[in-house]
Amino acid sequence: MVTAAPPSFLPRAGLDRLIALLRDDGRRVIGPTVVDGAVAYEEIASTADLPLGWSDEQSPGRYRLVESPGPGRERAFGYTVGPASWKRYTFPPRVDIGRGRDADGTVTYEPVAPEPDALAFLGVRGCELAALRIQDRVLRDGPVADPDYVARRRAALVIAVECTVAASTCFCTSMGTGPEIARESADLVLTELDDGYLLRSGTDDGRRLEARLDPRPATDDEVAHARASVADVRRRIGDPVAVQGLPGRLQARLDHPRWAEIAERCLGCANCTLVCPTCFCTSVTQRSDLDSRDSVAVRGWDSCFSGDFAKVAGGSFRWRRQDRYRQWLTHKFSTWVDQFGAFGCVGCGRCVTWCPVGIDVREELAVIAPPAARRPLPMAAAAAPGDFTPARVERTWPETPDTTTLLLTDVDPAIAHGAPGQFVMVTRPGLPAVPISVSRYHPEGDAIELSIRAAGPATATLSSLAPGTPLGVRGPLGRGWPLEAAEGRDVIVVSGGIGLSPLRPAIDALLEDRPRYGTVRLYHGARTPNDRPHKDDLATWAARPDVEAGETVDRAGTGWTGPVGVVTHLFDAGRWDARDAVAFVCGPERMMQATVSTLEDRGLRPERIHVSMERHMECGIGLCGHCQLGRFFVCRDGPVFSRAELGDAFILEGV
Amino acid sequence: MPGLPLRPRVGVVKLTSCDGCQLTILDLEEELLSIVEAFDIVDFPEATSSRSSGPYDILFVEGSVSAPDQVERLAELRARSTLLVAIGACATAGGIQALRNWGEVGDWAATVYPDPSLLQVLDRVTPISDHVKVDVEVRGCPISPDQLRELLAALLAGRRPQLPDEAVCLECKRRGLTCVVVAAGATCLGPVTRSGCGAICPSFGRGCYGCFGPREQPNVASLVSRFELDGLAPDEARRRFAGINAWAEPYRDAIPRGGGARPELAAAGVPGETEAADARR
Numbered sequence: 033m034v035t036a037a038p039p040s041f042l043p044r045a046g047l048d049r050l051i052a053l054l055r056d057d058g059r060r061v062i063g064p065t066v067v068d069g070a071v072a073y074e075e076i077a078s079t080a081d082l083p084l085g086w087s088d089e090q091s092p093g094r095y096r097l098v099e100s101p102g103p104g105r106e107r108a109f110g111y112t113v114g115p116a117s118w119k120r121y122t123f124p125p126r127v128d129i130g131r132g133r134d135a136d137g138t139v140t141y142e143p144v145a146p147e148p149d150a151l152a153f154l155g156v157r158g159c160e161l162a163a164l165r166i167q168d169r170v171l172r173d174g175p176v177a178d179p180d181y182v183a184r185r186r187a188a189l190v191i192a193v194e195c196t197v198a199a200s201t202c203f204c205t206s207m208g209t210g211p212e213i214a215r216e217s218a219d220l221v222l223t224e225l226d227d228g229y230l231l232r233s234g235t236d237d238g239r240r241l242e243a244r245l246d247p248r249p250a251t252d253d254e255v256a257h258a259r260a261s262v263a264d265v266r267r268r269i270g271d272p273v274a275v276q277g278l279p280g281r282l283q284a285r286l287d288h289p290r291w292a293e294i295a296e297r298c299l300g301c302a303n304c305t306l307v308c309p310t311c312f313c314t315s316v317t318q319r320s321d322l323d324s325r326d327s328v329a330v331r332g333w334d335s336c337f338s339g340d341f342a343k344v345a346g347g348s349f350r351w352r353r354q355d356r357y358r359q360w361l362t363h364k365f366s367t368w369v370d371q372f373g374a375f376g377c378v379g380c381g382r383c384v385t386w387c388p389v390g391i392d393v394r395e396e397l398a399v400i401a402p403p404a405a406r407r408p409l410p411m412a413a414a415a416a417p418g419d420f421t422p423a424r425v426e427r428t429w430p431e432t433p434d435t436t437t438l439l440l441t442d443v444d445p446a447i448a449h450g451a452p453g454q455f456v457m458v459t460r461p462g463l464p465a466v467p468i469s470v471s472r473y474h475p476e477g478d479a480i481e482l483s484i485r486a487a488g489p490a491t492a493t494l495s496s497l498a499p500g501t502p503l504g505v506r507g508p509l510g511r512g513w514p515l516e517a518a519e520g521r522d523v524i525v526v527s528g529g530i531g532l533s534p535l536r537p538a539i540d541a542l543l544e545d546r547p548r549y550g551t552v553r554l555y556h557g558a559r560t561p562n563d564r565p566h567k568d569d570l571a572t573w574a575a576r577p578d579v580e581a582g583e584t585v586d587r588a589g590t591g592w593t594g595p596v597g598v599v600t601h602l603f604d605a606g607r608w609d610a611r612d613a614v615a616f617v618c619g620p621e622r623m624m625q626a627t628v629s630t631l632e633d634r635g636l637r638p639e640r641i642h643v644s645m646e647r648h649m650e651c652g653i654g655l656c657g658h659c660q661l662g663r664f665f666v667c668r669d670g671p672v673f674s675r676a677e678l679g680d681a682f683i684l685e686g687v
Numbered sequence: 688m689p690g691l692p693l694r695p696r697v698g699v700v701k702l703t704s705c706d707g708c709q710l711t712i713l714d715l716e717e718e719l720l721s722i723v724e725a726f727d728i729v730d731f732p733e734a735t736s737s738r739s740s741g742p743y744d745i746l747f748v749e750g751s752v753s754a755p756d757q758v759e760r761l762a763e764l765r766a767r768s769t770l771l772v773a774i775g776a777c778a779t780a781g782g783i784q785a786l787r788n789w790g791e792v793g794d795w796a797a798t799v800y801p802d803p804s805l806l807q808v809l810d811r812v813t814p815i816s817d818h819v820k821v822d823v824e825v826r827g828c829p830i831s832p833d834q835l836r837e838l839l840a841a842l843l844a845g846r847r848p849q850l851p852d853e854a855v856c857l858e859c860k861r862r863g864l865t866c867v868v869v870a871a872g873a874t875c876l877g878p879v880t881r882s883g884c885g886a887i888c889p890s891f892g893r894g895c896y897g898c899f900g901p902r903e904q905p906n907v908a909s910l911v912s913r914f915e916l917d918g919l920a921p922d923e924a925r926r927r928f929a930g931i932n933a934w935a936e937p938y939r940d941a942i943p944r945g946g947g948a949r950p951e952l953a954a955a956g957v958p959g960e961t962e963a964a965d966a967r968r
Contacts, residue, residue, distance in 0.1 A: 323725065
């Protein structure tokens with residue numbers, strides 16, 4: 033066992049020497065280069081061929097190269113993965129595997145011996161190394177190895193690069209494949225810094241190569257900097273796919289209605305399988321001469337999405353698109369584990385980006401096989417149920433006949449920096465703690481607003497507190513509105529009555545960062561004009577040119593000239609395209625059900641419709657059991673949920 | 688596929704078409720000697736002056752059925768052929784001339800001919816499979832020499848020809864091309880179009896326009912939605928299907944009233960079953 037040497041540092045100019053050394057060794061160097069508006073893996077001669085200064089923007093169904101901003105513009109690896117994968121070199125799209133001959137009454141067959149070039153792969157990412165390992169399991173390490181794959185794989189030296197940027201489609205963190213790269217998993221591992229590369233070698237070949245480059249030892253600062261930038265990638269990606277128990281959950285949902293719904297969007301075009309770095313399905317075809325005495329067996333990439341793939345004389349066993357999509361997804365995330373002991377997915381996100389209609393496996397998995405429960409949020413202030421931080425009532429004002437807003441100051445900064453849709457527990461000595469959504473944050477002044485409906489004695493007492501009164505607050509608690517899911521999309525915000533209060537911080541955030549979102553539509557319904565909370569805000573929003581706002585009341589009084597009727601009437605006749613939109617809905621349960629159903633009819637996907645659920649909440653951290661809703665604790669896992677994750681719990685009575 | 692004799696008698700005939708697909712046969716220059724050795728070409732006006740009225744072991748038919756006499760002639764040819772192979776978009780889908788199905792034939796004729804009364808044409812241009820049984824279809828405008836070579840080799844070897852029913856995307860990705868829909872927002876019919884061309888258009892950075900016609904299980908509606916998200920007006924997105932294979936289902940159903948023609952010529956509307964399809968929408 034060789035003790036791992038500490039990382040060394042190669043100045044930026046050293047990369048050209050690395051490429052030159054590899055070429056001197058007789059290897060063709062395959063590396064990233066820009067072809068047709070995307071990063072491809074082709075033969076390169078020097079760093080001039082690398083995508084210097086380029087970065088990429090990726091989202092479901094969309095890919096664009098952009099010039100990377102700010103310092104480090106000359107970076108060689110400032111993008112994530114493109115449509116190409118190394119599979120093209122280890123498992124080519126077409127390869128001759130055997131020849132048949134019929135000469136002088138004798139039939140002979142001979143396999144085609146692979147004669148691969150010596151290659152060096154430069155710039156293999158963590159997810160891509162994992163993909164190579166998966167194809168090793170399938171094509172090399174099984175009971176029968178594929179000779180062509182084995183030869184090509186052996187002929188390639190692998191130089192990996194840790195990612196210091198993430199695309200919105202990345203989920204290596206969930207699949208356990210990146211962004212960090214263990215030195216043992218490649219011959220040489222690079223981490224790009226502003227002025228050079230951190231080097232770690234993982235094999236004898238790599239160590240020899242590193243020595244020939246004669247790098248200096250890396251400083252502690254350089255090592256720390258490299259670690260921090262990779263850690264930042266991990267943080268930005270988060271953990272979008274809950275893989276624990278996923279194979280079993282998926283097998284239990286083979287009859288989920290979602291498969292048919294996906295098939296309405298799925299083109300069945302096979303792009304996902306062809307850009308996938310692990311997909312290995314092929315078909316062998318015979319190429320014969322017109323005299324038919326010689327033939328060559330050609331193995332080519334095929335796909336479980338092709339019409340002929342599962343065909344027998346009577347037809348295809350998987351004749352519908354939904355059958356084929358289910359086959360693919362369950363293979364990647366379930367049956368592959370049975371067959372090869374690992375997932376068939378590495379979380380590179382290519383199938384998400386390169387699906388022409390933007391079908392996102394992360395979204396589909398969350399709908400078809402959701403995890404049993406969501407992980408709790410770390411608590412911010414006064415986590416324990418008996419622990420409150422002090423605050424003071426600065427001022428109060430009536431919103432409606434039964435609702436009062438309290439401006440609290442001197443609140444714990446963690447609470448004043450809470451997220452839209454989160455709530456706090458509020459109390460006074462002698463009063464029970466009451467859960468109240470924050471209706472506005474004033475982070476710069478350590479203040480929040482709480483809009484409290486006097487529904488019982490305690491809330492009535494809180495509503496009537498005089499300015500200057502001290503009280504106790506815990507929070508912020510729960511999960512709020514997923515604003516990040518709304519970025520780049522149209523947003524529809526629908527509120528009923530006092531349900532506007534938990535949405536108000538979300539609206540504040542949308543309007544504060546207006547360019548990040550598409551069209552913003554705000555709809556509010558109240559019983560009577562008198563029952564409208566936050567009247568000044570409603571007027572301000574309605575007057576903004578970059579907001580489409582609508583209001584209605586169930587019963588108009590004198591002086592109301594606006595629409596009368598339920599809130600869904602405001603938008604169910606609208607002609608806008610809702611298919612790509614995200615919706616936030618809060619109000620009485622019946623109102624939310626009617627709204628969600630109307631939005632679904634308009635083409636909104638259930639995972640993009642978010643509702644805030646009301647339940648009896650006491651501890652606020654999922655320990656007391658009061659607020660259970662199906663498999664969720666509303667206080668901890670909510671109160672904001674997507675329609676998709678709630679499932680039947682959203683519509684069934686008595687849950 | 689029925690068993691063929693050692694040196695099959697082959698005919699190549701045409702109905703309404705440009706002859707481009709027949710010329711693809713002649714484009715197989717390196718194999719021509721092998722072809723005439725392996726096949727007895729008894730009728731092929733583009734290539735030889737010898738004529739035969741059959742019978743044919745294999746008959747290649749190019750072109751659409753556009754005139755009344757072609758209906759009769761096709762039935763006779765079918766009766767004299769063991770294997771009938773439709774070659775090209777005209778024969779398999781009606782071809783570009785089927786765009787006139789979205790108008791009134793009289794209107795078109797009056798625009799083009801000084802004395803339209805001399806014309807004897809059918810109201811509707813149709814593929815030959817609307818009239819007779821077709822054993823093999825070779826798609827494309829024009830057909831691919833590789834697929835033709837494969838068909839001939841397969842006929843001789845006694846196997847099913849490998850004319851895969853898959854999306855153009857597979858050929859595109861095997862070639863290592865970047866998806867023009869995702870990377871450039873191009874309007875590409877590749878995901879709903881059958882392969883065979885070798886993904887020529889995407890290799891030049893432009894979208895496929897569907898010259899090999901629909902593949903099996905094409906999801907035209909979803910692709911139209913994608914074009915709309917990229918900014919095409921709904922009719923504009925649907926009009927992309929009004930090309931060489933316009934009359935092939937489900938391209939045909941996707942095409943708006945007027946068939947993508949100029950509005951003043953489209954006044955006559957969509958004929959026949961497409962009217963019903965339009966009503967369904």
